[in-house]
Amino acid sequence: MTARAIMFQGTGSNVGKSLVVAGLARALAHRGIRVAPFKPQNMSNNAAVTADGGEIGRAQALQARAARLPLSVHMNPVLLKPQSETGAQVIVQGRIWGQAGARQFQSVKRELLGFVLDSFARLKAEADIVLVEGAGSASEINLRANDIANMGFARAANVPVVLVGDIDRGGVIASLVGTKAVLEADDAKMIDGFIVNKMRGDPSLFADGMREIASRTGWAPLGLVPFLPEAARLPAEDALDLAERLDARKPEAKVKIAVPLLPRIANFDDFDPLAAEGGVDLILVKPGEPLPGDAKLIVLPGSKATIADLHAFIANGWDIDLRAHLRRGGHVLGICGGFQMLGRRIADPYGIEGPACEVAGLGLLEVETVLTGDKTLREVQGVSVPDSVPFRGYEMHVGRTTGAEMTSPVLRLGDGRVDGARSGDGRVMGTYVHGLFGDDRQRAAFIRKLGGEASGVSHEQAVEDALDRLAAHLERHLDIDGILKRAR
Structure with a gap:
């Protein structure tokens, strides 16, 4: 019937x-x-x-x-x-x-x-x-x-x-x-x-x-x-929903994490699990506001228009804030488009995101990206490098990233591939994998590295x-x- x-x-x-x-x-x-x-x-x-x-x-x-x-x-x-x-x-x-x-x-x-x-x-x-x-x-x-x-x-x-x-x-x-x-x-x-x-x-x-x-x-x-x-507690579909949720600050939290609100931010539910942690003060930084000087981690999120969002990032002066954050000993993580921005160069020879062009990246990782027409869409699992903490997540991106610091990956996938890049001092990292913070094991490991303690609450069970x-x-x-x- x-x-x-x-x-x-x-x-x-x-x-x-x-x-x-x-x-x-x-x-x-x-x-x-x-x-x-x-x-x-x-x-x-x-x-x-x-x-x-x-x-x-x-x-x-x-x-x-x-x-x-x-x-x-x-x-x-x-x-x-x-x-x-x-x-x-x-x-x-x-x-x-x-x-x-x-x-x-x-x-x-x-x-x-x-x-x-x-x-x-x-x-x-x-x-x-x-x-x-x-x-x-x-x-x-x-x-x-x-x-x-x-x-x-x-x-x-x-x-x-x-x-x-x-x-x-x-x-x-x-x-x-x-x-x-x-x-x-x-x-x-x-x-x-x-x-x-x-x-x-x-x-x-x-x-x-x-x-x-x-x-x-x-x-x-x-x-x-x-x-x-x-x-x-359920994943938001609109970035404005996420901004409203993050208006509730947690000044007593030991770990402050900042995410710049890029105009074409993508897959921002990556941050829902962090927002739910009582010991994490997660700040979505709106255009015109500075990146907070006391943040322990700044995350460059995914983007649907990486080059345009990189221009917006620089126009807001966030590149200057980011370098000051690193001088103070802070950490940086780039996810997908954010990872591409951290490199030396981004090229779009086929006009995937707009007119064909090539631009300088933020230069914080020794990698460069060429945007291509092929799109990677797959679920992945493996362990993080070098701490061997298991993870589950997914890839959703266009582009191929290469460079010297790809030999210091962030993740080792279950099929033997490696993903991402780390700077020599380990304080700048980039990965193509979304959903890492949704994995309770990875989220707890990140929070511990930043001097905090995770709640132990299961994100998946909280959604259920x-x-x-x-x-x-x-x-x-x-x-x-x-x-x-x-x-x-």
Whole structure:
């Protein structure tokens, strides 16, 4: 029997669609239902490596985990990875498909609908129900032509829609009612119900609001969901979410770690496990702010546009701060794009990130990088050098790095390969492997080297516990049976 499906669209970005789908996926899995997550089109530089050798958005990886499924490229068949303010790399069914400017992509979308519907059909063949997540706002009627992310997909696949609004940002009645007002009639008919998310305070104070929305739209009220602080333990997909989390400082912590917020920062969930450590004060340094002088470790993060982010790093004066940090005896770690920045030179002869060029790096490691069209996507494991601490992680990068200090690697992989480079004094390191801090053994070893003590809490178990709490929270506050009845 063909699986049913239901789609969750939002009145805007960041209203909580991703977590609603993740929580529902775990709740339905607890009920013994075979559930699969699906997002036709996503835009994020925070991605995950799939079991079938591609990449998808981090939110869909979390949702798959909630559903207890291996990651598949078909869960997110179109992934846009921004490389500038107006352009992005286009990933289709896990592989690089090309590049497109924002305006160009509007016409490209019609070519991608076939891939989207193919992936959707594949998931439906293996599940009882598919939970579909929309992108951005359902009311962006200026982008409705050729749409594959919201109503365009819902109509093409005949999937009913539940609309999610965020009361925490204010104006939720207007945003829900207004969405119906601006949608064309046939699109509005696809919406069967609504959810109001992130309620703070006494839910009874919004009972009249729920009734008013239902009366004005004709949609069924399917839940008023209170704000859940524990959701912050789950990986963020937007760098702005990460910045908000790190506003809570820990001045008493022994170890201060700073991460510059690059314009095209990628795979920033690398730092979630550090943020959860009580003994670590993790600081995301915003543009215009100096790198803190008392940090013990500065981490240059991954980047979707390494050369452009290197220019931004220097324009902020962070290169000067970084050299002062090293003179004070501090440590530096570069991950993926951050590793490339630490070298002597970065060349982009094929125009992978923009116009073909060659630029000087920060010169803190005796290596150089040539960006190539081939992309490395794989899960890895092994031990760190020289302390032999085990690790698990993943590679997701373009480019080949060579040089004298590659003979002093950071990691030894299980297949015998080595990765990364270390300076002669060991205080500057670079690696292509993401996810090191998510491995409890590696995170504890890093913190000990910096003079602190790890909590001993399992990051993986903390994520599992947070998913279970989210599922229980939605079981209490959503009409899940009503949502299931509306799926078709």
